[in-house]
Amino acid sequence: xxxxxxxxxxxxxxxxxxxxxxxxxxxxxxxxxxxxxxxxxxxxxxxxxxxxxxxxxxxxxxxxxxxxxxxxxxxxxxxxxxxxxxxxxxxxxxxxxxxxxxxxxxxxxxxxxxxxxxxxxxxxxxxxxxxxxxxxxxxxxxxxxxxxxxxxxxxxxxxxxxxxxxxxxxxxxxxxxxxxxxxxxxxxxxxxxxxxxxxxxxx
Amino acid sequence: xxxxxxxxxxxxxxxxxxxxxxxxxxxxxxxxxxxxxxxxxxxxxxxxxxxxxxxxxxxxxxxxxxxxxxxxxxxxxxxxxxxxxxxxxxxxxxxxxxxxxxxxxxxxxxxxxxxxxxxxxxxxxxxxxxxxxxxxxxxxxxxxxxxxxxxxxxxxxxxxxxxxxxxxxxxxxxxxxxxxxxxxxxxxxxxxxxxxxxxxxxxxxxxxxxxxxxxxxxxxxxxxxxxxxxxxxxxxxxxxxxxxxxxxxxxxxxxxxxxxxxxxxxxxxxxxxxxxxxxxxxxxxxxxxxxxxxxxxxxxxxxxxxxxxxxxxxxxxxxxxxxxxxxxxxxxxxxxxxxxxxxxxxxxxxxxxxxxxxxxxxxxxxxxxxxxxxxxxxxxxxxxxxxxxxxxxxxxxxxxxxxxxxxxxxxxxxxxxxxxxxxxxxxxxxxxxxxxxxxxxxxxxxxxxxxxxxxxxxxxxxxxxxxxxxxxxxxxxxxxxxxxxxxxxxxxxxxxxxxxxxxxxxxxxxxxxxxxxxxxxxxxxxxxxxxxxxxxxxxxxxxxxxxxxxxxxxxxxxxxxxxxxxxxxxxxxxxxxxxxxxxxxxxxxxxxxxxxxxxxxxxxxxxx
Numbered sequence: 178x179x180x181x182x183x184x185x186x187x188x189x190x191x192x193x194x195x196x197x198x199x200x201x202x203x204x205x206x207x208x209x210x211x212x213x214x215x216x217x218x219x220x221x222x223x224x225x226x227x228x229x230x231x232x233x234x235x236x237x238x239x240x241x242x243x244x245x246x247x248x249x250x251x252x253x254x255x256x257x258x259x260x261x262x263x264x265x266x267x268x269x270x271x272x273x274x275x276x277x278x279x280x281x282x283x284x285x286x287x288x289x290x291x292x293x294x295x296x297x298x299x300x301x302x303x304x305x306x307x308x309x310x311x312x313x314x315x316x317x318x319x320x321x322x323x324x325x326x327x328x329x330x331x332x333x334x335x336x337x338x339x340x341x342x343x344x345x346x347x348x349x350x351x352x353x354x355x356x357x358x359x360x361x362x363x364x365x366x367x368x369x370x371x372x373x374x375x376x377x378x379x380x
Numbered sequence: 381x382x383x384x385x386x387x388x389x390x391x392x393x394x395x396x397x398x399x400x401x402x403x404x405x406x407x408x409x410x411x412x413x414x415x416x417x418x419x420x421x422x423x424x425x426x427x428x429x430x431x432x433x434x435x436x437x438x439x440x441x442x443x444x445x446x447x448x449x450x451x452x453x454x455x456x457x458x459x460x461x462x463x464x465x466x467x468x469x470x471x472x473x474x475x476x477x478x479x480x481x482x483x484x485x486x487x488x489x490x491x492x493x494x495x496x497x498x499x500x501x502x503x504x505x506x507x508x509x510x511x512x513x514x515x516x517x518x519x520x521x522x523x524x525x526x527x528x529x530x531x532x533x534x535x536x537x538x539x540x541x542x543x544x545x546x547x548x549x550x551x552x553x554x555x556x557x558x559x560x561x562x563x564x565x566x567x568x569x570x571x572x573x574x575x576x577x578x579x580x581x582x583x584x585x586x587x588x589x590x591x592x593x594x595x596x597x598x599x600x601x602x603x604x605x606x607x608x609x610x611x612x613x614x615x616x617x618x619x620x621x622x623x624x625x626x627x628x629x630x631x632x633x634x635x636x637x638x639x640x641x642x643x644x645x646x647x648x649x650x651x652x653x654x655x656x657x658x659x660x661x662x663x664x665x666x667x668x669x670x671x672x673x674x675x676x677x678x679x680x681x682x683x684x685x686x687x688x689x690x691x692x693x694x695x696x697x698x699x700x701x702x703x704x705x706x707x708x709x710x711x712x713x714x715x716x717x718x719x720x721x722x723x724x725x726x727x728x729x730x731x732x733x734x735x736x737x738x739x740x741x742x743x744x745x746x747x748x749x750x751x752x753x754x755x756x757x758x759x760x761x762x763x764x765x766x767x768x769x770x771x772x773x774x775x776x777x778x779x780x781x782x783x784x785x786x787x788x789x790x791x792x793x794x795x796x797x798x799x800x801x802x803x804x805x806x807x808x809x810x811x812x813x814x815x816x817x818x819x820x821x822x823x824x825x826x827x828x829x830x831x832x833x834x835x836x837x838x839x840x841x842x843x844x845x846x847x848x849x850x851x852x853x854x855x856x857x858x859x860x861x862x863x864x865x866x867x868x869x870x871x872x873x874x875x876x877x878x879x880x881x882x883x884x885x886x887x888x889x890x891x892x893x894x895x896x897x898x899x900x901x902x903x904x905x906x907x908x909x910x911x912x913x914x915x916x917x918x919x920x921x922x923x924x925x926x927x928x929x930x931x932x933x934x935x936x937x938x939x940x941x942x943x944x945x946x947x948x949x950x951x952x953x954x955x956x957x958x959x960x961x962x963x964x965x966x967x968x969x970x971x972x973x974x975x976x977x978x979x980x981x982x983x984x985x986x987x988x
Contacts, residue, residue, distance in 0.1 A: 186391060186392060187389060188441075189390040189586050192583075196870075200767065203765070236572070254863060345858070
C-alpha cells in the first residue's frame with residue numbers, strides 16, 4: 178500500500194465499457210405472455226430434474242398471511258416494510274425462476290439468513306443445489322444422515338438447455354403472486370396483520 | 381473487502397480532503413485553509429492558505445481525492461492555482477444523494493438532523509451524512525462557520541483563530557473519512573436490494589468516480605465564472621421600471637386597478653366577464669406565469685397579462701444578480717440533485733432566464749464561447765433504450781419530426797419542413813409531449829386541436845413506434861413493482877411512496893441524458909477544454925479558435941457511444957466572439973433596447 182513503490186495499480190477507468198449497463202440489460206418487463214401457468218413454491222422439487230434461470234432472481238420482503246387457511250407468503254412493497262406491526266414477521270425471501278423438463282415454470286422461494294448471520298448448513302446446501310441448476314439439469318436429494326441437500330446431475334443427453342420465456346421476470350412474478358403483493362396500506366392482509374377492520378367488499 | 385481496501389486496488393494514495401473558504405455573494409472564493417489525511421499512510425496535512433503556496437498533495441493519476449461535495453473543494457483547488465485535469469475524485473455526497481434519491485425511509489432521520497442542527501429544512505450535507513453513518517453531530521459547526529465566513533482576509537486571522545479553524549477543518553476530514561466508509565456499506569445494502577441490476581463494487585466505484593469528476597468540474601466552472609456585460613445589465617436594471625410602467629398602463633386601461641392591486645383587479649374582471657381561471661388548491665386564482673401563458677388565447681388582454689407576468693419574473697431575476705468585482709456570473713451547480721440525476725443550476729442561472737437575457741453572457745477577451753448541444757438526443761435515446769428500429773431509422777434521416785410525419789401519414793412521403801409546416805409542428809408537439817407522458821387533454825391543448833384528434837395522433841405514434849411503447853409499458857411495470865428504476869450509469873430513482881407512471885416513463889430517457897452530459901463534460905475537460913456551464917443536453921465551453929469546434933463535437937459524440945449503444949448522436953454548435961446570442965431571443969432584446977432608446981447596445985452576431 179505504500180506510495181513509495183512503483184505503481185502497479187489497475188487503471189479503474191479502463192473498465193468503463195464493461196461497467197455501463199447496456200440498454201438491453203436494464204431490468205424491464207416484456208408483455209405478450211405466452212405461458213400462463215406459473216406458481217410459487219417454497220421447496221426445491223424432488224424426483225424431478227430442474228434448471229434455474231441465470232439472472233431471474235430477486236430478493237423480496239415477505240410476510241406470512243396470518244390466516245389459518247392460508248400458509249402462503251405475501252410480498253410486501255418497500256414503502257410498507259417499516260410498519261411496526263410487521264417487523265417481527267418480515268423475512269427476506271429469494272425468488273428464483275426455475276423450469277422443469279416439460280417447460281413448466283415455477284418461482285422457487287428460498288428464505289435467506291438474517292442480516293449479519295452466516296448461512297446455516299441447510300440453507301447453504303439448498304443454495305448449492307440452485308447454483309448447480311444454473312448450468313445443468315439437476316435433481317435434489319435429501320441426505321438424511323447429514324440433514325442437508327445433495328443433488329445429482331443429469332447426463333448431457335438428458336435434455337437441451339431450457340428455452341426460457343421471453344417475458345421479463347417481473348411479469349412472471351406478478352402472475353405467480355397475483356393478489357399476494359401488498360402494495361398499499363389498504364391491502365386486506367396488511368389491515369388484518371395490523372388488527373384493523375377489513376372492508377370485505379375489497380377482499 | 382472494505383471501502384478503502386477496494387480503493388487500494390486502484391490508487392497509490394487516497395487523500396481525504398476538506399477546505400475552508402469564504403464565498404461572498406457572486407465573488408471568487410476567499411481561501412482559508414486545507415486539511416487532508418492520507419488513508420494509507422495516516423499522514424496529516426494542515427495548511428493555512430497563502431498565495432504562493434504549492435499544492436501540498438502530490439497529484440498524480442494514481443492519487444484519489446475523497447471529499448464531501450466535490451463542487452466546493454474543486455473551487456478551492458482552482459482558486460489556489462492547483463487545477464489538475466487528470467486526477468480522480470470520489471465525492472461522498474454523490475454516494476449520499478444516490479442512497480437518498482426517492483428513499484423516503486430516511487425522511488424522518490433527515491428531519492431529526494435538521495431540527496438538531498437548526499436548519500430550516502432537510503439539507504443533504506456532511507452533518508446529515510454523518511448522522512446516517514452513525515457519527516455524532518459536529519457541535520460547533522455553526523459557530524465555526526461564522527468564524528470562517530468572517531469578513532477578514534486570510535492573513536488577518538489571529539493564530540488562535542487559525543488553530544481553531546484548522547482543527548475544525550481536520551475534524552471534517554475525519555468525519556468525511558468515516559462517513560464515506562459507512563455510506564459505502566449502506567450503499568451496498570441498497571445495491572443488493574435493487575431488482576436485477578448488476579452493480580458490483582468495482583462498477584459502482586467507477587460510476588461514483590465518474591459522477592464525482594463531473595461534480596468537481598462543475599465546481600471549477602462555478603469558481604471560474606462566465607464573463608458578463610454588466611454595463612448592459614446596469615442599463616436594463618436601472619430602466620426596467622419604464623417598460624414595466626408601459627406594460628402596466630396598457631393592462632390598466634382594460635382592467636382598472638391592476639397597477640395597484642393586481643390580484644383583486646383580475647378577480648373582479650374575471651367575475652364580471654364570467655371567465656374561468658385555474659385555481660390553486662386553496663381556491664385562489666393561480667397566478668403562475670404558466671397560467672397566464674395558457675390563457676393567452678382568450679384575447680389580447682390576456683396576451684398583455686402574460687407579457688407582463690413574464691417581464692416581471694425576468695426583471696426580478698436580473699435584479700437579484702450579484703455584481704462581483706471581476707464582472708463574472710457564478711451560477712451554482714448541484715450535480716445529481718434532481719431525481720433524474722440531472723444538475724440543478726441556480727443563483728444565477730443564465731439558461732433559466734428569458735432567452736433575450738442570455739445575451740448578458742460574453743466570451744472572454746480573445747477567446748470564443750461555444751454552445752454545443754446534442755441534436756434531438758432524447759428521441760435517439762428513446763430508440764436506443766427501447767430498441768425501436770423505426771425510431772433509430774427516423775433519427776438518422778435528419779429531421780425526426782419530418783421523418784415521423786412521413787411515416788405516420790401526417791405528410792406525404794415527399795413532404796418537407798417547408799411544404800408541410802403544420803404537419804411538422806403537430807409531429808414535433810406530439811413527439812415532445814408524449815416523451816413527457818402527456819395525456820390526450822394536455823396534448824390537445826398543446827397542439828391546439830380537439831381531444832379526439834389528439835387521440836388519433838397518439839394512436840399514430842403508437843403504431844409507428846410500437847417497440848418504444850412496449851418499452852414504456854415494461855418500464856412502468858418494472859418501476860411499480862420493484863419500486864426503482866436504474867440508468868445505464870447506475871443512477872437510481874426509487875418510488876417508495878410516490879410512484880408516478882409519468883415519472884417512471886420519463887426517468888430512463890432523462891437519466892440517460894444526464895449520464896451522457898456527465899461523460900461528455902468529463903471527456904471535454906480532460907481533453908483540455910474549459911467548461912463554463914452545462915445545460916440539459918448542452919455544454920458551454922471556451923475555445924482558442926473556431927478550428928476546435930469539430931473536435932468538441934467529436935468528443936461529445938464519441939464519449940457517449942457506450943450510452944447510445946454505438947449510435948453516433950449529432951451535435952450542433954454555435955460560436956460567439958462577444959455576446960452569447962440566442963436567435964429566438966434576439967428580437968425581444970432588440971425590442972427592449974429600442975424601447976429604452978439604447979439601440980447602440982444591441983449585441984452583434986459574430987460573422988467569421
